[in-house]
Amino acid sequence: MDAFTKLTAIAAPLPMANVDTDKIIPARFLKTIKRTGLGVHLFDTLRYDADGKERADFVLNQEPYRKAEVLIAHENFGCGSSREHAPWALLDFGIRCVIAPDFADIFFNNTFKNGILPVRLPREVCDQLMEDAKLGENARITIDLEEQVVVRPNGEKIHFEIDPFRKHLMLNGLDDIGQTLQHAPKIDAYESRQKTEKSWMPAISV
Amino acid sequence: MAEKSPRTLFDKVWDAHVVEKLPDGTCVLYIDRHLVHEVTSPQAFEGLRLAGRKLRRPDATIAVADHNIPTMGRANGIVEEDSRIQVETLERNVVEFGVPYFPILSPEQGIVHIIGPEQGISLPGTTIVCGDSHTSTHGALGALAFGIGTSEVEHVMATQTLLQRPAKNMLVRVDGKLRPGVTAKDVVLAIIGKIGTAGGTGYVIEYAGEAIRGLDMAGRMTVCNMSIEAGARAGMIAPDETTFAYVTGRPYAPKGAALEAALAWWKSLPADEGAVYDKTVVLDAAEISPMVTWGTNPEAVVAIDATVPNPAAEADEAKRAQLERMVAYMGLVPGQKMTDLKIDVVFIGSCTNGRIEDMRAAASIAKGRKVAPGVRALVVPGSGIVRQLAEAEGIDKVLIEAGFEWREPGCSMCLGMNPDKLTPGQRCASTSNRNFEGRQGPGGRTHLVSPAMAAAAAVTGHLVDPRELG
Numbered sequence: 001m002d003a004f005t006k007l008t009a010i011a012a013p014l015p016m017a018n019v020d021t022d023k024i025i026p027a028r029f030l031k032t033i034k035r036t037g038l039g040v041h042l043f044d045t046l047r048y049d050a051d052g053k054e055r056a057d058f059v060l061n062q063e064p065y066r067k068a069e070v071l072i073a074h075e076n077f078g079c080g081s082s083r084e085h086a087p088w089a090l091l092d093f094g095i096r097c098v099i100a101p102d103f104a105d106i107f108f109n110n111t112f113k114n115g116i117l118p119v120r121l122p123r124e125v126c127d128q129l130m131e132d133a134k135l136g137e138n139a140r141i142t143i144d145l146e147e148q149v150v151v152r153p154n155g156e157k158i159h160f161e162i163d164p165f166r167k168h169l170m171l172n173g174l175d176d177i178g179q180t181l182q183h184a185p186k187i188d189a190y191e192s193r194q195k196t197e198k199s200w201m202p203a204i205s206v
Numbered sequence: 207m208a209e210k211s212p213r214t215l216f217d218k219v220w221d222a223h224v225v226e227k228l229p230d231g232t233c234v235l236y237i238d239r240h241l242v243h244e245v246t247s248p249q250a251f252e253g254l255r256l257a258g259r260k261l262r263r264p265d266a267t268i269a270v271a272d273h274n275i276p277t278m279g280r281a282n283g284i285v286e287e288d289s290r291i292q293v294e295t296l297e298r299n300v301v302e303f304g305v306p307y308f309p310i311l312s313p314e315q316g317i318v319h320i321i322g323p324e325q326g327i328s329l330p331g332t333t334i335v336c337g338d339s340h341t342s343t344h345g346a347l348g349a350l351a352f353g354i355g356t357s358e359v360e361h362v363m364a365t366q367t368l369l370q371r372p373a374k375n376m377l378v379r380v381d382g383k384l385r386p387g388v389t390a391k392d393v394v395l396a397i398i399g400k401i402g403t404a405g406g407t408g409y410v411i412e413y414a415g416e417a418i419r420g421l422d423m424a425g426r427m428t429v430c431n432m433s434i435e436a437g438a439r440a441g442m443i444a445p446d447e448t449t450f451a452y453v454t455g456r457p458y459a460p461k462g463a464a465l466e467a468a469l470a471w472w473k474s475l476p477a478d479e480g481a482v483y484d485k486t487v488v489l490d491a492a493e494i495s496p497m498v499t500w501g502t503n504p505e506a507v508v509a510i511d512a513t514v515p516n517p518a519a520e521a522d523e524a525k526r527a528q529l530e531r532m533v534a535y536m537g538l539v540p541g542q543k544m545t546d547l548k549i550d551v552v553f554i555g556s557c558t559n560g561r562i563e564d565m566r567a568a569a570s571i572a573k574g575r576k577v578a579p580g581v582r583a584l585v586v587p588g589s590g591i592v593r594q595l596a597e598a599e600g601i602d603k604v605l606i607e608a609g610f611e612w613r614e615p616g617c618s619m620c621l622g623m624n625p626d627k628l629t630p631g632q633r634c635a636s637t638s639n640r641n642f643e644g645r646q647g648p649g650g651r652t653h654l655v656s657p658a659m660a661a662a663a664a665v666t667g668h669l670v671d672p673r674e675l676g
Contacts, residue, residue, distance in 0.1 A: 017528055018403060018503055022642040027621040031274060031288035033248035033295050035356075045644050050630065074524060076404040079437065079503075080642060082339040083246065084355035105407055105439045106339055106353055113357035163371070165230045176357065177257070180365045183226050183234050187367060190225040190236055198471070200464035201238065203265035204327060206306040206314075 002115040003173030007096055008142040009069035012059045013130035017074035021107065024078065024086040038085055039092030060093070064137040072129050073100045077118075078107025087114045097143050099150065101126055112166050113176065117145060119160045128152075145171055212478035214375045215444050216410045219350040219475065223333045225367055235370045238332035239349075240362050241318045242269040242305065244296040245623070246337030250360035251299040261303040262366045268327055269300045269307045272317045274623035277586050277613035280310060289624065303363075316589020316615040319343040319557035323427065324591055326456025330445040330472040335362055340557045340639060341440075342433040346426035347453065348445030348475050350410070353434065373439065374408055377483040379415035382491040387673035389567070390425030391559060391637065391656035393417065393489075394432040395497035399507040401487055406438030409485065412477070413443050417491035423452040424563035431558045432639050435504040444476035496671050498544055499641045499654040501532035506641075508544060510659065510671045516540035535643055536651050537631065544669050547653070551634040552583040552664040553646070554610075554657050556620040559637035560588025562595045564657040568610075569601040571661035571675055577609030578667030584611045584626060586618040610664065622647045635663035 029041040047058050054061040060068065071090070077100040078086060087110045090098070098111065099119045111118045121129070132139045132153050142151035145167060149157040169176065180187075194201070213221070225234040240263075247269070254261060261267065274289040284290035293310065300307040308314040314321060319340050322328035328344040334351035335341060337359040344351035358368055378397055397413075398405075411433050418429065426443050433441030443449075450469060453459045460468045495509035506529075508515070517529035517540065533540060538547075554568050565587060577583045585605050587593040593615055596602055602612045619626040620638035622645070628634055630649025637660050641652035655663065658672035665675070 015524065017524060020503070020640075020642045022621075022640070022645050026644055026648070027623050030245050030623065031286075031292050033252070033292060035249050045648060050648070076407070076437070079403055080339065080434075080640060082337055082341075082353035082355055084249075084337075084357060087355075102404065102407060104404070104437060106355060106434075110355035110357065113355060163230070163232075165228065165232045165369075176369060177259070177361050177364045180234060180361065180367055180369060183367075184365075186226045186234065187236070187365060191366075194236075200460040200468040200471075201329075201332075202326075202458050202460055202464070204239075204268050204306050204458060205265060206268075206308065 001113065001173050001175065004096065004115050004117050004145055004170045006142065006144045006146070007069060008140050010064050010067055010137065011070035011072055011129065011133040011141045012065040012068035013133040014059060014071055014073045015130055018076045018079055019073055020080035021078060021083050021086045022080055025083065025089040030083060030085050035088050036092055038089035039094070042089040042093045067094065069094050070097045070099065070141055070143065071095050072126055072133055073098065074126065075101045075123070077103050079104040082106045084110045087111045087116050091116055099126060099129060112170060115170065115173065117143060117170060119143065119150060121150065121158065121160055125158055212480040214477045214481045214483065215348065215412050215442050215475055216350060216373070216375055219331055219333065220372055222331065232369050232371055234367045236333065236367055237335050237362050238266060239327060239334040240267045241322055241334065241336035241341070242267060242359070243273055243318050243338065244271040244292045245273045246356050247299065247359055248292065248295045249356050250363055251303065253360040254303070254363055259364045261305060261363045264304040264306065266366065267305050269296060269305045270315055270318055270321060271296055271310050273617045273621070275310055275616045276624050277616050277618050277626055280614055286625065313590035313594055316592065317557045317560055317617055319431065320560055320588030320592065323347060323423070324456070324589055326453060326459030329453060329459065329468070330449055331475050335368065339434045340431050342438070343427050343431040343557055345430040345433065345440050345442040346423060347449055348442060348472065350440055350442065352439040373410040374484040376406060376409040376411045376438065377486045378411050378413050379486065380413070380417035380489045380491050381415045382417060383420065384417050384491045384494060388494050388496060389656040389658060390421050390428040392494055392497045394429045395499065395504065395507045395654065396489060396494045398432060398436045398504045400489060401436050403435060403503050403505045404437040406433060406436040409438050410440040410442060411436065411438045413441060418443060419446070422563065423448060424561040427561065428558055432504065435639060445472050496656065496659055496673065498659065498669055500536065500538065500544060502535055502641055502643050504641060504654060506532055510544055510669065512544055514538045514540050514542045514544065547633065547669045549581060549635050549663045549668055550632040551628060552581060552660050553619040553634055553636040553638060554584065554660050555586030555588060555618055556638040557588065558639045559657050560586065560592065562592050564637065565592065565596045565601050567657040568661040569604045571658055571672060572608040572610060572665065573604050575608055575665040577664045581664055581667055583609065583664040584613060584619060586613045587615050589615050608665065619646050621645060635660045635669060
């Protein structure tokens with residue numbers, strides 16, 4: 001996973017609430033055994049018409065948002081399925097940060113695992129950032145994870161909260177599994193306790 | 207030893223699985239059961255392979271293909287190449303990593319959330335995860351069960367744990383008795399309508415109250431299944447005699463002395479008196495009617511005798527825009543009666559409503575009736591075992607006689623990853639769990655309903671209160 005430290009980039013406004021994972025990446029594109037290559041299908045039904053032609057009114061089909069690395073949306077972003085294909089598709093398109101008032105739990109977890117930073121900010125701040133984003137190329141936004149601030153094009157800094165453990169993993173691009181395996185002796189000990197305390201637990205075999 | 211403060215069901219299951227609590231409150235949480243399917247696992251197995259890691263507990267893992275397998279003629283193989291590759295990849299991975307697997311032609315095969323409880327793999331008081339958001343289903347047994355992404359699937363494979371912070375506790379109590387003909391699906395749709403699609407975000411929901419206690423295990427699973435549609439990663443119901451009777455005798459459930467030991471622990475799980483919930487929501491069972499969704503998220507739900515809401519009545523501009531988009535996508539007119547909506551397709555199945563009880567509910571409406579002209583009606587049992595049971599009861603014959611298609615088990619038209627999908631503009635009465643735009647096929651229009659209402663829609667050709675069909 002790539003580390004996330006500081007990003008200055010074009011932000012795309014997507015003023016929709018409840019952007020579900022079927023909107024982000026429809027199920028028919030989940031038949032892959034890879035993590036890459038999904039960017040072309042990101043927001044497929046919003047982005048393309050029935051003939052596969054780009055819809056001119058969709059933000060990611062417009063300049064300069066084709067190069068957006070930040071997405072700004074409304075409440076409950078990423079609701080629905082657990083598919084990690086949703087952050088994979090965002091990442092493959094080039095999105096490294098999503099800003100919204102709140103996120104669905106599973107999607108929220110999944111973004112961190114892929115070096116995408118989800119930033120929770122109040123609705124009115126998101127609306128303000130969307131207005132900034134509408135200014136396009138000249139309105140780059142900065143997300144500084146170390147400082148925990150979003151910097152508006154006018155220089156105003158907006159603080160955001162993030163779990164310290166997740167921040168540490170993101171700043172250093174650390175693999176969760178590697179972190180957990182540092183606790184392997186504790187896991188071993190737990191398992192041996194369980195063998196006596198929950199000896200009733202059947203093993204699965206076919 | 208200091209007295210422990212009263213704990214909820216969730217607290218007890220959580221506490222029993224904390225391997226280690228890190229300084230910032232993140233916990234290393236032990237996972238008892240890992241359910242694996244073909245869509246969200248290939249990249250996880252690949253990750254293990256690249257890192258040279260083993261799968262830590264094959265004996266706590268079960269794999270099955272369900273999402274994109276065909277529901278007709280599967281003995282002849284999978285025609286769609288990308289689906290076939292995904293299933294073949296799973297079959298290679300389970301061999302390489304030694305994971306127990308129910309092959310697609312075995313009777314044990316089925317939707318992962320149907321077969322876990324059915325086989326006794328999902329047990330009370332356990333932690334259960336799967337790379338699928340409807341893992342919340344298993345919470346009906348009093349387990350802590352939730353969906354995870356593929357990176358977390360890999361994490362569980364490698365470590366048998368997850369890094370998690372405890373959720374908040376929400377109690378949803380449904381007091382009193384349900385009226386005759388009102389089902390578990392109607393209850394959960396009413397709950398989602400009340401708390402909203404994000405109302406449960408950050409919470410684990412415990413369902414309680416007389417109406418929940420009165421549900422059989424199939425109904426409880428239907429309720430817990432849709433917790434995620436209210437934003438809650440997990441839903442739970444305290445285990446009781448109904449639970450214990452269901453679990454006892456299942457192939458992978460503990461037996462004899464082991465069962466006695468398990469029961470002693472399971473009986474200690476219900477919330478202590480005085481346990482505190484961060485939020486409590488109460489519904490009156492007597493006020494719940496047969497429900498149907500009208501829009502494109504599960505909170506856009508009304509009673510079957512209601513009309514399509516008018517977005518103009520919404521004061522908030524962004525919300526109004528969303529409602530207008532829903533009305534347009536669904537091809538509706540504000541004020542239109544729900545019962546006037548003609549149906550093109552009926553889908554009965556899924557992890558929400560693919561159990562034998564759901565097949566029986568459909569058959570009891572279908573018996574002696576015919577699917578309305580122009581309607582296509584699919585019944586997809588949730589597992590090979592459900593299919594066998596139904597056939598032993600003659601349910602298949604009743605349904606086929608009435609003009610329903612009786613198919614092979616899988617996720618099917620719930621998400622349209624296999625050939626079972628809607629075409630643009632088709633209107634479907636579906637017993638599944640999500641009515642998002644395009645969920646059942648691009649341009650498809652989904653109305654979420656109970657199995658009884660779905661069957662009633664099939665035979666009348668429009669949305670209808672199943673109680674009118676007796």
